[in-house]
Amino acid sequence: MGTKKENNLSFLLTTALGVFLVFLVIALGVSFYFAISGAQLDSRKVFLNKQTELAGRELEVEIERFEEDVESLMGFLEDEDLDEEDYRKDLTTVARKVVNNYPGLIDTIWVSFPDSSIFFTMTDRNDFLRQPFYGDVKSKYLENAGVYEKNSHGMEVVFGLNLGGFTKQFVENYYLNSEGGKFLLIGNQLTNLTPSISNEEIRFDESTLSAIKNDVALGLKGMYELNWTTESGLVDGVLVQYPFDFGEILENASLLFFIETEQLSSGVYNTYLWLFFVLTLLLLGTIVFFIFSLRNNLNAQKQLERNSKEISELFDQQNLLLKELKGFVYFHNHKGEITRVSDEVVDILGSPKDVFLKAFSPDSTHKDVINLKKRVYQALSTKTSFLDFEYDYVRPDGKKIRVKIFEKLVFDELGRFNGGLGICTDITVQFQASQQLIVSENRLRTVLENIPDVIFIYDNLGNVIGFHVKEKIPGWDESSLGKNISILLPPDQKEETIQAFDLARKTGKIQTVNRKLDLPTGTRYFEIRYFPLDENRMMSLAKDITSQKIWEKGLMEAMDAADEASRAKSEFLANMSHEIRTPMNGLLGIIDLLELTDLDPDQKQYLEIIKNSGNSLLGIIKDILDYSKIEAGKMEINNASGKPAEELEKQIQLFYGLAQKKHLKINTEIDPQAFEVFETDFDKINQVILNLVGNAVKFTPMGGTVDISMEVEKIEDDLYYLKTSVKDSGIGIPEELIPSLTDPFFQVESSSTRSFQGTGLGLAIAKRIVELMGGELVISSVLGEGSMFSFSVLLKKVKVDALSGVLKSADERVNWFGMAKEYPLKLLLAEDNDLNLQLMKLMLDQLGYSFDEARNGLEALEMVIKNDYDLVLMDVQMPVMNGLEATKKIREKPSKKKLFIIGLSANVFDEDQKKALESGMDDYLTKPIRLISLAKKIELFYHRKHQNQYSEKPS
Ligand code: ADP
Numbered sequence: 024m025g026t027k028k029e030n031n032l033s034f035l036l037t038t039a040l041g042v043f044l045v046f047l048v049i050a051l052g053v054s055f056y057f058a059i060s061g062a063q064l065d066s067r068k069v070f071l072n073k074q075t076e077l078a079g080r081e082l083e084v085e086i087e088r089f090e091e092d093v094e095s096l097m098g099f100l101e102d103e104d105l106d107e108e109d110y111r112k113d114l115t116t117v118a119r120k121v122v123n124n125y126p127g128l129i130d131t132i133w134v135s136f137p138d139s140s141i142f143f144t145m146t147d148r149n150d151f152l153r154q155p156f157y158g159d160v161k162s163k164y165l166e167n168a169g170v171y172e173k174n175s176h177g178m179e180v181v182f183g184l185n186l187g188g189f190t191k192q193f194v195e196n197y198y199l200n201s202e203g204g205k206f207l208l209i210g211n212q213l214t215n216l217t218p219s220i221s222n223e224e225i226r227f228d229e230s231t232l233s234a235i236k237n238d239v240a241l242g243l244k245g246m247y248e249l250n251w252t253t254e255s256g257l258v259d260g261v262l263v264q265y266p267f268d269f270g271e272i273l274e275n276a277s278l279l280f281f282i283e284t285e286q287l288s289s290g291v292y293n294t295y296l297w298l299f300f301v302l303t304l305l306l307l308g309t310i311v312f313f314i315f316s317l318r319n320n321l322n323a324q325k326q327l328e329r330n331s332k333e334i335s336e337l338f339d340q341q342n343l344l345l346k347e348l349k350g351f352v353y354f355h356n357h358k359g360e361i362t363r364v365s366d367e368v369v370d371i372l373g374s375p376k377d378v379f380l381k382a383f384s385p386d387s388t389h390k391d392v393i394n395l396k397k398r399v400y401q402a403l404s405t406k407t408s409f410l411d412f413e414y415d416y417v418r419p420d421g422k423k424i425r426v427k428i429f430e431k432l433v434f435d436e437l438g439r440f441n442g443g444l445g446i447c448t449d450i451t452v453q454f455q456a457s458q459q460l461i462v463s464e465n466r467l468r469t470v471l472e473n474i475p476d477v478i479f480i481y482d483n484l485g486n487v488i489g490f491h492v493k494e495k496i497p498g499w500d501e502s503s504l505g506k507n508i509s510i511l512l513p514p515d516q517k518e519e520t521i522q523a524f525d526l527a528r529k530t531g532k533i534q535t536v537n538r539k540l541d542l543p544t545g546t547r548y549f550e551i552r553y554f555p556l557d558e559n560r561m562m563s564l565a566k567d568i569t570s571q572k573i574w575e576k577g578l579m580e581a582m583d584a585a586d587e588a589s590r591a592k593s594e595f596l597a598n599m600s601h602e603i604r605t606p607m608n609g610l611l612g613i614i615d616l617l618e619l620t621d622l623d624p625d626q627k628q629y630l631e632i633i634k635n636s637g638n639s640l641l642g643i644i645k646d647i648l649d650y651s652k653i654e655a656g657k658m659e660i661n662n663a664s665g666k667p668a669e670e671l672e673k674q675i676q677l678f679y680g681l682a683q684k685k686h687l688k689i690n691t692e693i694d695p696q697a698f699e700v701f702e703t704d705f706d707k708i709n710q711v712i713l714n715l716v717g718n719a720v721k722f723t724p725m726g727g728t729v730d731i732s733m734e735v736e737k738i739e740d741d742l743y744y745l746k747t748s749v750k751d752s753g754i755g756i757p758e759e760l761i762p763s764l765t766d767p768f769f770q771v772e773s774s775s776t777r778s779f780q781g782t783g784l785g786l787a788i789a790k791r792i793v794e795l796m797g798g799e800l801v802i803s804s805v806l807g808e809g810s811m812f813s814f815s816v817l818l819k820k821v822k823v824d825a826l827s828g829v830l831k832s833a834d835e836r837v838n839w840f841g842m843a844k845e846y847p848l849k850l851l852l853a854e855d856n857d858l859n860l861q862l863m864k865l866m867l868d869q870l871g872y873s874f875d876e877a878r879n880g881l882e883a884l885e886m887v888i889k890n891d892y893d894l895v896l897m898d899v900q901m902p903v904m905n906g907l908e909a910t911k912k913i914r915e916k917p918s919k920k921k922l923f924i925i926g927l928s929a930n931v932f933d934e935d936q937k938k939a940l941e942s943g944m945d946d947y948l949t950k951p952i953r954l955i956s957l958a959k960k961i962e963l964f965y966h967r968k969h970q971n972q973y974s975e976k977p978s
Contacts, residue, residue, distance in 0.1 A: 037317050041310035048306050052299040067282070071199070072246060072263045075280040078197045079265035082190060082278070086270040089128065090171075092121050097173050097180065100134070118143040119151045127192045131183035171272050186269055186276075187214040199280060206279040208239060208264070213279075226252045231262070239266045239277040249281075259284040350448030357440050359383060359396050371426070371449050373418035391416065399432070403440060408432050410443075413450065425454040477549075477565040480556060481508060485524055488560070497542060499565075508563075512538055520551075527553040528561060538565070548572040589654060596651040600644045604929045605856075607644065608951030611637050612862040615954050619869065641951070646784040649710075650767055653791045657934060660704045660795060664821050667745050668697035670705050671733050674712045678720050687720060688728040696735040701743065701818040707792045708745070708816060711800075714785040715749040715812045721781075722810070723753035741820040744798070748813035756804040764802055765790040789814070842958060843871030846965035848893040850874035853883035853909065854927070855901045859950070863896070866954050870961065880904030884912050887919060894964050896948075899928035899939060907942040914943035923964045927952065 099117050102110075114134065122129045122145055132143040133156060142156040171182040190207045194216050199205065204225060205216035215221075231249040238245045247262045262281035268274045351367035361383040368379050382389045391414070398410050410430040417423050430445030471478065471491050477499055480489035485508035492499050498511065508524055509517050516538055523534035533554040540547045549565045556562040614634050622630065652658045675689060682689050719729045730750040735743050756764065756771055763769050768783040790800045797817035804810035850867070852874045854860045860876070867874055875890065877883035881904040883897060895913075899906040906926055913919045926939040929950040936947045946960060 034314075034318060034321060038314055041314055044310060045303070045307060048303055052303065056296065056299060064284075068246065068261055068263075071203075071261065071280055071282055074197045074199065075263040075265040075278055076244065078194045078280070079267040079278045082193055083267050083270070085125070085193065086268075086272065089121075089125050090270045090272075092124060093171065093173060093180070093182065096121055097175050100178055100180065101175055115143065115151075115153050118153070122151065125189065128184055128186070128189035129182055130185045133179075133181040133183070135179040135181075137177045184272065186273065187216075190214070190278075191216045191218075194278065197280075199282060203280065203282040203286065206281075208235070208277040208279055209273065210275070211236070224253055227262075235262070235264050235277070235279070238264060239275055242266050242275070248284075251281075348448045349450075350446050352444070352446050354442060354444050355383065356442040358385060359392075359399065360385065362442070368447075371424075371447065372416065373420055373422070395428070399430075399443065402432060408434075410445070413454070424449050424451045426450065474564075475567065479503070479508075479511070479563045479565075481524075481561040481563070483528060483559060483561065485509065485521070485561070487511070496540075496547075513540070523551075524553050524561065524563075528555060531555055537568070592654075594651075594655060596647055600648040600651070601929050603644050604641075604648075604950060606858075607637065607641055608929065609858040609862050611641065611951045611953070612866065616862075616865045616869065643782050646782050646788060649788050650784050650791075653788065653795070658792070658795060660707065662702050662704055662819075664700055664702050665705045666698050666700055667703075667705075667708070667735070667818070668693045668733060670709055671697070671712060671731070671747070674709050675716060675731060677713070678716055681720055682729070685720065685723070686726045687723055690728060690730045692730070692732040694734040697733045697745070699735075700821045701735075701745070702821050703745070703816065703818045704796065707796065708747075711789040711792055711814060712747060712749075714789050715747075715814075718785065718812070719749050719751035719753065719810075723751045727752040727809075735818070738817075743818040743820055744815045745818045746813065746815045748811055750809065750811040752809040755806040755808050755810055756802075757806050758804070761802050761804060765800065786812075840869060841871040842962065843873075846962055848872070848961065848965055848968070849891065851877060851883060851886055851890070851892045851895045853877040853880065853895065853901065853906065854898045855879055856898070859898070859927075863952070866952070866957055869954065870958055872961070880906055880909030880912075884909050887913050887922065888916065892922060893968055894923045894925065894961065896925050896927055897944065899926050899930065899935070907938060907944075910939075910942045910944050923968065925960055925964070 096117050099113065118132050118134075122132070122143065130144065134141050134143075140156040141153060144152050146152060171184060173180045186209070187207055191214070194205050195218075197205075203217075204220050207214040207216055215225075228250055231247050235245065235247065244265045245263070247264070248259070249262055250257050250259050252258075260281050260283045262279055264277050264279050266275065266277045269276055349367075349371060351365045351371050353364040353368070354362045356362050361380050364376060364379060366376070368374075368376055372379060374382075381387075382392050387393070394414070398412065402408075402410055409432060410428060413425060413427045415423055416426045427448050427450045428445055429448075430443045432443050433441045435441050472493075474491070475493055477493075477496065478491040479487055479499075482488050487503050487506050487508070490499070490503060503511060509521055512520050516536075519536055520538070523536045526532075527534040531554075533552050535550060535552050538549045538551055540549065546569070547567060548569045548571075550568045551563050551565040553561060553563045611634070614630060614637060617630055618634070649658070671693065672691070675691060678689065681687075716729065716731065723729060728751070730748075732748050732750075734746045736746060737743050760771055764771075765786045767787040769787070770781060770783040786800075786802075793800045793814045793816055798815035800812065800814045802810065802812055850872055852860070852863055852867070854863060854876070855878055864874075874896075875886060875892070877886050879901045880897075883895065883906075884904070886892075887895060897906040897910060901909075904912075906928075910924050910926075913922065913924065923946075924944045926936075926944040926947045927950060928935060928939070928947070930936075939947045945964070948956060948960060
C-alpha cells in the first residue's frame with residue numbers, strides 16, 4: 024500500500040512538473056519572441072533608413088551626371104569648327120543622347136540661337152522630334168521648378184524637366200515592401216512615387232509632416248514614428264526622410280520612405296510564432312510521452328514488486344518447506360564428489376559441511392557413501408535417471424535417524440553422466456508413525472479376526488468389495504464378493520436393508536437393522552449396523568443375536584406374565600374397592616339422612632366422627648381405585664373448557680378453614696393469562712392440586728406459609744404449558760427419599776410411628792396424572808426447611824367466541840327438600856339391592872318424590888312399556904336382566920326413545936360409564952350416591968324435559 028501511495032505521488036509530481044515546464048516554455052517563447060521581434064524591427068528600420076539614404080544619394084549623383092552632360096552639350100554648341108549643316112545634325116544627336124540617358128527626366132529641350140529657336144522633345148510614341156520654336160520657353164516648367172538653363176555665346180539652352188516622374192522611375196529600384204510607400208517632398212509639394220498607391224490614399228498626420236518639413240528645410244535627415252490615414256483607417260508606421268538637392272536645379276528636396284509597423288514585424292511574427300508554436304507542441308508531446316512512459320514505468324514497477332514479492336514468498340515457502348521437511352540439498356559430480364551442499368546438512372546429519380564433503384572424497388570408506396555410490400552405479404547400469412530410497416543413519420552423536428534420498432541423475436546433451444542433484448530429508452517422525460500404523464493395522468487385523476461379527480465392506484453403491492467372516496455362513500463367504508447388498512439378504516428384507524444402507528451413507532450415522540436368516544442349521548437372528556468407513560466405502564457389522572433373541576423372548580414372556588399379574592392385582596384392587604364402595608354407599612347415604620333427623624349434641628358429635636371416618640375411608644378407596652385405574656391403563660383424560668386460575672382458587676378455598684386453624688398463611692401468585700379460557704382435564708388437575716396443597720397444609724406446622732403459584736407458558740400456536748407449584752415452609756423431606764415419594768404407598772415416616780394420616784398414594788397418582796397429561800412432577804425439598812412440588816401439564820387455548828354456553832355458573836342451591844313440588848316428575852327406580860333400595864327411597868322421600876320400583880331389568884322394561892315415566896333410575900348390575908340390556912331394550916321401543924334414563928353403579932371406571940352411555944342411558948351416577956348429586960341430576964332432567972317440550976311444540 025505504501026508503494027502505491029508513493030507511486031501516485033511521484034506521478035502527480037511529474038505531471039505538475041510537466042505543466043510547469045509548459046508554462047515556462049511559453050513564457051520563454053513569448054519573451055524570446057518580443058526580443059527577436061524588437062531586434063528585427065530595429066534592423067528593418069535601419070534597412071529602411073539605408074534604402075532611403077542610398078536612393079537620395081544616388082539621385083543626387085545622377086542629377087550631377089546629368090548636369091555634367093549638359094555642360095558637355097554646351098561645349099558642343101560652342102564648337103565653331105562645325106559647319107551649319109553638321110552642327111544642326113549633331114545637335115540633334117547629342118540632344119537625343121542626353122534625353123535617352125536620363126529617361127523620364129527631360130521633357131523638352133529648347134535651344135535659342137541668336138537668329139532662331141528650336142526644341143527637342145520625345146513624343147509619347149518615343150519619336151524624337153526637333154522643330155522650330157516660337158514663343159516663351161520657360162513658363163510651362165517654372166512652376167514646377169523643373170527648368171534648367173544654360174547660356175553661352177548668345178545661345179540659350181533650356182531643359183524642361185519632370186523631376187517627379189524621373190524620381191519615381193529612379194526609386195522603383197529601391198525595394199521596400201509591398202505595403203511600404205515612397206514620396207517626394209519638394210517645398211510643400213508631396214509627390215507620390217508609389218505606383219500601387221493612389222495620391223489621395225495617404226494622408227499623414229499634420230504635426231509630423233510639419234516636423235519633417237522643418238528638418239528638410241534645415242537639411243536634416245530623420246526617422247519618424249507616425250500614423251496616417253488610408254482608406255482602411257488609421258495606420259501606425261515608420262517614415263524615413265532623406266533631404267537632397269537636384270544639383271543646381273533645385274534644392275531642399277527630400278525622399279520619404281515609409282512602412283507600416285505591422286508590416287515591419289509581420290515576417291517576424293509568422294516565422295517565430297510558428298516556430299514557437301511547433302516547439303511548444305513538441306514539448307507538450309514530449310511531456311505527455313514522458314508522463315505516459317512514467318506511468319507505464321510505475322505500473323511495470325508495481326508489477327515487478329508484486330512479482331518479486333511472490334517470488335520471495337515462494338522462496339520463503341520453499342525454504343520453510345525444506346526446513347519443515349528437515350532436509351538438505353546436494354550436488355555431486357560424475358566422480359561422486361560433492362560439489363555443493365546446503366547449510367542444513369549440519370542440522371540433519373549432525374556433522375559439519377567440510378566433514379560431509381570429505382566423506383565423499385574418491386577414497387572414502389564411509390559405508391553410507393559407498394552404498395550411495397553403489398546405488399548410483401546401479402541406476403546408471405539400468406539406465407534409471409533417479410534414485411529414491413530410505414535408510415537408517417546413525418549420527419555422530421549416536422542418534423539414529425531415518426533418511427530419505429531422492430536424487431536426480433544429470434546427463435549432458437551427448438548423454439554422458441554429469442553428476443547428481445539430490446535432496447536428503449530426515450523422515451524419522453513419519454517413519455515411526457508409519458511403523459506405528461503398521462503395528463496398529465496389525466492389531467486391528469487381529470481384532471477383526473477375533474470379532475465374531477460378520478464384516479462386509481462395500482463401495483458406495485452397495486457392492487461387496489471385502490469381507491471378514493469368522494464362521495461359515497452359507498451365502499456370506501467368498502461368493503458374496505462383487506455381489507450387491509440387495510441380494511445378500513432374503514428378498515423380503517431387501518427394501519429395509521437398502522434404506523438403512525442409503526441413510527447411513529447420506530447422514531454418516533450408524534443405521535441398525537435386525538435381520539432373520541433361515542439357515543439349514545436353524546433360524547438365526549442378526550443385528551446389522553451400517554456405517555460409512557470413509558468417503559468411498561461403507562461397512563456393515565452383523566452381530567449374531569440369536570441367543571439374545573431367545574433370551575428376550577423368555578423375558579418377554581416373563582414380562583407378560585408379570586404384566587398379567589399386575590393387571591390382575593389392579594383389577595383385584597378395583598373390584599375390591601368396588602365391593603367396599605357398595606356398603607360404604609349405603610353407610611354414607613344413611614349418615615346423610617341421619618344428619619337430617621333431630622339429634623342431641625352428643626349424637627351429632629358421634630355422627631360427625633362417623634361421617635369423617637366414612638369420608639376418609641371413601642377417600643382411601645378412591646385413591647386405591649384411581650391408582651389401580653392408572654396401573655391398569657384405564658385412566659382417561661376428559662377435556663373440558665375452563666379458567667385454570669379460577670379452578671385453582673376453588674381448590675385453595677377448600678383449605679382456608681384448615682389453614683386458619685393452623686395459622687398458616689396461604690399466598691398465591693397467579694399469572695393473569697391463567698384467567699383465560701383453556702381446554703384440559705380440570706378434574707385431574709384439581710385432583711393433583713388438591714393433593715399437593717393438602718400435603719403442604721398437612722406437613723407444615725402452625726404459623727408456617729404455603730406459597731402457590733400458577734403460570735401459563737406458550738409452546739406453539741394454541742398449545743400451552745400450565746405450570747403450578749406449591750411451596751411450603753414445612754418439615755421437609757430427606758433428600759435421599761425424594762425419588763421414592765412417588766412410589767405407591769410410600770410414606771416418609773414408618774407406619775408404626777406415623778403422626779400423619781394418609782395412604783401414600785397421593786403423589787404416586789399425581790405423578791402419573793401429570794405424566795398422562797404431557798408434563799412432569801418435580802420435587803425439591805430441604806429437611807426441616809420446607810418442600811416445593813411443581814408440575815406442568817399441557818393445555819389448549821380456547822377461542823373465546825367458541826365458549827358461549829359452555830361455562831355455566833354452578834347452581835348454589837343448598838336446600839333441596841321438597842323439590843318435587845317445584846320439579847314434578849314421574850319416576851321409576853330399578854334396584855335389586857335391598858340396602859340400596861332403602862337408601863334411594865329415603866333420599867327420594869327427602870326430595871319429595873314418590874316412585875315405582877322394579878327389582879330387575881326385565882321388570883323395569885315391562886313397567887316402562889306400561890307406564891309413562893319421565894325418568895328411570897336404573898342400577899347397572901341387576902339379576903335377570905342387567906340395567907344396560909334393559910336400557911337397550913327400552914330404546915328399541917320408538918315411543919321410549921326420549922325417556923330419560925340415569926344409570927346407577929359402583930363402577931367408577933370410565934369404561935363402565937362409556938358402556939352405560941352406549942347402551943342408551945342419558946347419564947350416570949356412581950355409588951355412593953349423595954343426596955345433592957341426585958337432586959341436581961333430577962333438576963337437570965326436569966329442565967331438559969321442559970326444553971324438549973318447548974322445542975317439540977310446533978310454532
Ligand atoms: P399421603 O397420603 O401419605 O400423604 P402422598 O403420596 O401424598 O401420600 O405423600 C407421600 C409422603 O410424602 C407423605 O406421607 C409424606 O411423608 C411425604 N410428603 C408429601 N408431601 C409433603 C410435604 N409437603 N412436606 C413433607 N412431606 C411430604
